[in-house]
Amino acid sequence: MQQQSQPRQRAISIRFPKDIAVNRRHFALKTSSMLLAAGLAACSEKPAQAAAPSATKLNPQQAYELSAKAQGFTVGPVMAANTVYVYFDTTCPHCGHLWEQSKPLHGKLKMVWVPVPYLRPQSLTQGATILAATDPVAAMELNETRLMARQGGIEVNPNAGDAVLAKVKANMALFDQMGVDSVPLIVFRNSKTGEYGSQTGALETAQLAGMVGL
Template identity: 55%
Template sequence: MAANTVYVFFDPTCPHCAALWNNAQALQNRLKIVWMPIGLLRSSSGPQGATILSAKDPIAAMGENETSVLAHGGGITVSQSLSDDVVAKVKANTDIFKALGAESVPLIVYRNGKNGQFGKHDGTVSAEELAQMVGL
């Protein structure tokens, strides 16, 4: 893990994950965030995560999804042509999430660039809190 890289396990239907997405935008030029969709909260979670991953522009798809979730919408419309590979990626992310002993999303996994300590945090945080976690 690079000093300024964070991994976020998120469920595409989670409003707390959507809030973290919005908060993290302030750090996009200083921090690499790898968003890892999982299928946890609803039956649509996995297919929506796969839809985001397989989009021509995953960042735009993620933004569309998170905006919808924050507006109490249903999130992104699931693609009818999801490949087995992309569905398997979401399942693999979900398996990693469970192997970490996590129970809630978002799950932030990070390494502090100043002191080298690894950590994980359940729940959303402000941009300032995220920056402090990773040592920015």
């Protein structure tokens, strides 16, 4: 990313409350009546916690620049100047909710969806299956539809190849480098203000649009 000639941007980091967290080891649901009204959720390796000052251990601009190295598939205008990165796990229902809510924005928002093998063993091979698909958007849609129907997500393609598996593993290394503990993770630059930000958890369409500056 270019830095030397740009004016100094004020970085922001947003982390909304989570009503449900999913333990990475036990995949058990935990609820909080106080957070339930927020309507937002994330899949996490830890129980739901109070809002933190940053969604990542890196500052938002660093997280955004690091995300440019991620291997994902693009939805929306390919030539758009601004990119929103979404780190997701194929077994995370809250990632599925974010995918569904982002659909109305696909015509005007460039999003790169980055699979990470965070929650379950099949997250790696399912993520590789989506990336290796002739139409990754259709493969993602199939995965989320099957996931929400409790059918286990997309059927794994055994011929996805080691190179694609390596891409998904590399995405996880970036995710770990940012020190994040839940998915989905949204890393963005507001198109109106130029401010960088990061957010964990699902959002509704209007919330997502407002956050990224649409």
